[in-house]
Amino acid sequence: GAVVSQHPSRVICKSGTSVKIECRSLDFQATTMFWYRQFPKQSLMLMATSNEGSKATYEQGVEKDKFLINHASLTLSTLTVTSAHPEDSSFYICSAGHSGANVLTFGAGSRLTVL
Amino acid sequence: GEDVEQSLFLSVREGDSSVINCTYTDSSSTYLYWYKQEPGAGLQLLTYIFSNMDMKQDQRLTVLLNKKDKHLSLRIADTQTGDSAIYFCAENSGYALNFGKGTSLLVTP
Numbered sequence: 001g002a003v004v005s006q007h008p009s010r011v012i013c014k015s016g017t018s019v020k021i022e023c024r025s026l027d028f029q030a031t032t033m034f035w036y037r038q039f040p041k042q043s044l045m046l047m048a049t050s051n052e053g054s055k056a057t058y059e060q061g062v063e064k065d066k067f068l069i070n071h072a073s074l075t076l077s078t079l080t081v082t083s084a085h086p087e088d089s090s091f092y093i094c095s096a097g098h099s100g101a102n103v104l105t106f107g108a109g110s111r112l113t114v115l
Numbered sequence: 116g117e118d119v120e121q122s123l124f125l126s127v128r129e130g131d132s133s134v135i136n137c138t139y140t141d142s143s144s145t146y147l148y149w150y151k152q153e154p155g156a157g158l159q160l161l162t163y164i165f166s167n168m169d170m171k172q173d174q175r176l177t178v179l180l181n182k183k184d185k186h187l188s189l190r191i192a193d194t195q196t197g198d199s200a201i202y203f204c205a206e207n208s209g210y211a212l213n214f215g216k217g218t219s220l221l222v223t224p
Contacts, residue, residue, distance in 0.1 A: 006157070034211050034212075041217075042216060043119075043203065043214045043215060043216040043217060044158075044203070044212075044214045046211050046212075046213070049211060093157055093158065095158075095212075103146075103148070103160055103163055104160075104212060105160070106150075106157045106158040106159075106160075107157055108156060108157035109156065109157040111155070
């Protein structure tokens with residue numbers, strides 16, 4: 001079946017630094033990937049839609065200059081949290097859809113802790 | 116997830132059936148989904164139902180869809196302790212998904 005891999009699974013960084021999270025579709029090509037954010041005991045909130053070869057589409061309220069998304073190939077999208085602050089600490093999950101499929105496959109998530 | 120509503124907690128005894136309910140608002144949703152999330156993990160797709168169906172059964176899982184009332188339910192038969200997790204229902208909003216806040220299922224021995 002379709003597999004989506006996220007790396008790193010956990011990252012701790014100091015305030016003010018930037019962190020990059022990778023999302024890879026391992027056995028299929030994904031022209032579109034999605035980035036979600038989940039606060040403790042909360043639902044998943046869509047942050048942005050990552051489109052291969054073009055700019056990402058951000059949801060209202062999500063700062064595009066803070067959450068940089070690059071979808072350089074059909075199997076890789078990256079989310080960079082720039083100048084991270086403690087309030088950016090969260091669980092970030094990506095998902096990708098196989099062309100023609102009805103379902104999205106989710107990565108295992110990346111837990112970011114900003115000190 | 117404010118457009119998708121779920122009860123937050125459910126506690127059942129091992130061996131009983133669990134029923135998790137969900138209401139959604141987007142009548143144009145083509146598919147509705149149930150995902151399972153174990154502590155510290157990502158989301159695992161359990162099952163999904165096409166909007167023109169009213170029931171889907173997959174082993175211990177039964178999904179019921181009332182499109183008129185925009186109500187979705189997930190029934191887990193013979194619930195086991197390993198079923199303890201958070202269950203999210205989701206509707207597709209275009210290609211992305213819109214999630215409820217999740218129902219935390221606790222299965223007690």
